[in-house]
Amino acid sequence: MTRYRIALVPGDGIGTEVLPPAEAALEAVGRRHGIEFAFDAFDWSCQRYLAEGAMMPADGLDRIRGHDAVLLGAVGWPGVPDHVSLWGLLIPIRREFQQYVNLRPVRVLEGVPSPLRGAGAGDVDLVVVRENVEGEYSEIGGRMGRGTAEELAVQESVFTRRGITRVAEYAYALAEDRGRHVTSATKSNGIVHTMPFWDEVVAEVAARHPGVRSDKEHIDALAAKLVLAPGRFDVIVGSNLFGDILSDLAAAVAGSIGVAPAGNLNPEREFPSMFEPVHGSAPDIAGQGRANPLGAIWSAVLMLDHLGHPEAGAELLAAATGALADGVSTADLGGTADTAGYTRAVLDRIGPPR
Ligand code: NAI
Numbered sequence: 001m002t003r004y005r006i007a008l009v010p011g012d013g014i015g016t017e018v019l020p021p022a023e024a025a026l027e028a029v030g031r032r033h034g035i036e037f038a039f040d041a042f043d044w045s046c047q048r049y050l051a052e053g054a055m056m057p058a059d060g061l062d063r064i065r066g067h068d069a070v071l072l073g074a075v076g077w078p079g080v081p082d083h084v085s086l087w088g089l090l091i092p093i094r095r096e097f098q099q100y101v102n103l104r105p106v107r108v109l110e111g112v113p114s115p116l117r118g119a120g121a122g123d124v125d126l127v128v129v130r131e132n133v134e135g136e137y138s139e140i141g142g143r144m145g146r147g148t149a150e151e152l153a154v155q156e157s158v159f160t161r162r163g164i165t166r167v168a169e170y171a172y173a174l175a176e177d178r179g180r181h182v183t184s185a186t187k188s189n190g191i192v193h194t195m196p197f198w199d200e201v202v203a204e205v206a207a208r209h210p211g212v213r214s215d216k217e218h219i220d221a222l223a224a225k226l227v228l229a230p231g232r233f234d235v236i237v238g239s240n241l242f243g244d245i246l247s248d249l250a251a252a253v254a255g256s257i258g259v260a261p262a263g264n265l266n267p268e269r270e271f272p273s274m275f276e277p278v279h280g281s282a283p284d285i286a287g288q289g290r291a292n293p294l295g296a297i298w299s300a301v302l303m304l305d306h307l308g309h310p311e312a313g314a315e316l317l318a319a320a321t322g323a324l325a326d327g328v329s330t331a332d333l334g335g336t337a338d339t340a341g342y343t344r345a346v347l348d349r350i351g352p353p354r
């Protein structure tokens, strides 16, 4: 029996509704594969911020440092500025735990209609690898002359050789296990310092992986191609900002933000990695039992992969997509099932303990 301690951070809104299905699914599939999970729940959220003035306690990171992984629902709620919830919880976890890879698989699944005419089930199967700890999302900069006609703001991007190299190495290694094709997102025609540097370092990494085909595309053209021909991509690697935008775009191309999963990985495993659905707290449907838990369940699949149990992960993903293929889906996908109903259909498709 392999045991894991998992930190659960449901967060806000539907984050609290999609994590219990992921927990139940992990327990069910774990029983078939000799895996046992001990879940520790933490109430870090905007609600906590409003009551106690902080998204998480001062020693929050130390409380989860020893866990094998973190499963997060969603953070953000009206009344708390989004930069407070993001920088008070998600970004500190990503940075302190050196989760420098944000992994976002995108697939058009059977039973999930893509808004694109040409994208049927199986046509799109790509992974966005986003740099997750540096780049455009930096604290360096400032504002001057607030409220005056001369008011100005400066925000610096930070790109390091080490940072680019390690995320590109991850992308190329991943491509070697997949379709052997990496597309790098750039904008070296307009952003004349950081992006040529990004291109150079990615090219050095590419040279170490001669078996992988390399392309680079300017971000604007790449966004258009993702819509026009999403099927021609395998692994897309991008900076923090470019990867953020491309992965939401790609998730929309695949049909629904509610199904998209993400992993924040520390590939060296010195720290826990964190798994979370791409969607937010969805205040418009929160509390109604209508949230699609597939993004959270698929994130649990990424966690199983990362912990070294790809067979268990594949079984869980097959159960979740099997339910969709059989016509059981939530309202965001055009179905009639509620969160509990879809979850039941997934659990029914996971075999009995063996
Ligand atoms: P959102 O993803 O919460 O919602 C966008 C739309 O998609 C809404 O209409 C919502 O009902 C729908 N939706 C999202 N997930 C769904 C699911 N699982 N099932 C069914 N429908 C679903 O994005 P929004 O509205 O921009 O943000 C709401 C809050 O969430 C904000 O405070 C934002 O900062 C936060 N947020 C947090 C993220 C995170 O924790 N990583 C990511 C994105 C947003």
Ligand code: MG
Residues within 6 Å of the ligand: 244, 245, 248
């Ligand atoms: Mg985003």
